[in-house]
Amino acid sequence: MPELPEVEVVRRGLARWVAQRIIADAEVLHPRAVRRHIAGGDDFTYRLKGHRVGTPSRRGKYLWLPLEDTGQSVLAHLGMSGQLLVQPQDAVDEKHLRIRVRFADDLGTELRFVDQRTFGGLSLHDNTPDGLPDVIAHIARDPLDPLFDDEAFHQALRRKRTTIKRALLDQSLISGVGNIYADEALWRSRVHYERPTAGFTRPRTAELLGHVRDVMNAALAVGGTSFDSLYVNVNGESGYFDRSLDAYGREGLPCKRCATPMLRRPWMNRSSYFCPKCQRVPRAVS
DNA sequence: AGATCGCCCTGCTTGC
DNA sequence: TGCAAGCAGGGCGATC
DSSP: OOOHHHHHHHHHHHHHHTTTOBEEEEEESOGGGGTTSTTOHHHHHHHHTTOBBOOOEEETTEEEEEETTTTEEEEEEOTTTEEEEEEETTSOOOTTEEEEEEESSSSOEEEEEEESSOOOEEEEEEBOTTSOBGGGTTSOOOTTSTTOOHHHHHHHHHHOOSBHHHHHHOTTTSOSOOHHHHHHHHHHHTOOTTOBGGGOOHHHHHHHHHHHHHHHHHHHHHHGGGOOSSOOOOOTTSHHHHHHOSSTTOTTSBOTTTOOBOEEEEETTEEEEEOTTTSOOOOOOO
C-alpha cells in the first residue's frame, strides 16, 4: 500500500518517463476513478488534450502533474491499491485499468492508472499561487519536505487534545504518514500509540520526527530499487515490507528489541501493532 | 469548531 | 468445498 516513500518512487518515475510529453488523449474506463473531477470523465479528458506535462510534484501521499501554460494540474492519489504505470501502448490492458493517457509522440508508451479497490483517482484542479492544486491546500507539508516546520508541529501536538497516532495520521498536521509508518516510528520511539500529545516534550517530538524520517528514508532507499525502464513502480508486494518492518504485521512475533511478543489491537477500524513492554500504555490523564 | 465515526471498494484469507 | 464474514485502510463528509 503506497505511503510517502512509494509515492515518491512513482513521482521520480513520472519525472523520467512522462514529464515534457504532450498529452494526445485520455480515456476514462471507470467513473469512480475521476470522482473528484466534478465535471466528469468527458470533461477530464477534454481538458488534458494537447497540453504538455511539467515537472511532477508531491506532498505527502498526493502527487500531481502540472499542465504547462494552464495554471492547472492533474492530481493523483493512489489510495490503497492504485498504480501509475508507464506501459507499451500494445500491452494488454490490466484487469483493473481505470484511466489511460496517450501522448503525442512516438515513444510507444502510455500512462495507465490501475486501481483494484478504486480508493484512489485522478482529477484536474487549479493551482494555488504556490503551485499546489487548490483542493490539497489543507494538506500539511510532509516530514521529508525541507520546509516542514518541526517547532510548529510540536506546538500543534501540545495544543491538541488527542493521542499521538491520530495526530501522526492527521494529514493537516503532518502528511505522508500512514498506518504502517506510524506504527514503525512509534515502535522505534518506544511510544505507545495512545499517548496524549498534549504532554509531549520537545525532545520526545524531535525523536519521533527523527524516526519518522529515518524509516521513510530507509523505505525510499529500498523502494527505489524496484523501478525499471518500463514501469513506474508501485508494487506493494516488493521486498521492503517483508524484510524491514519492525512492528507492522508482527503480531505474536518477538519484539526485535526485547523479544516480548508483539500485540495487535483494533484501532479506528484498522490495527495497531506494538510491543507491550517497550511501548507502555500511558496512564490516563485528567 | 474540533474530534470522531461511517462509508467507499474488491480480492485474499479465514472459519464454519 | 462452498459460502460468508473478516480484513486491508486513506480521505472525506456527516455528525456530535
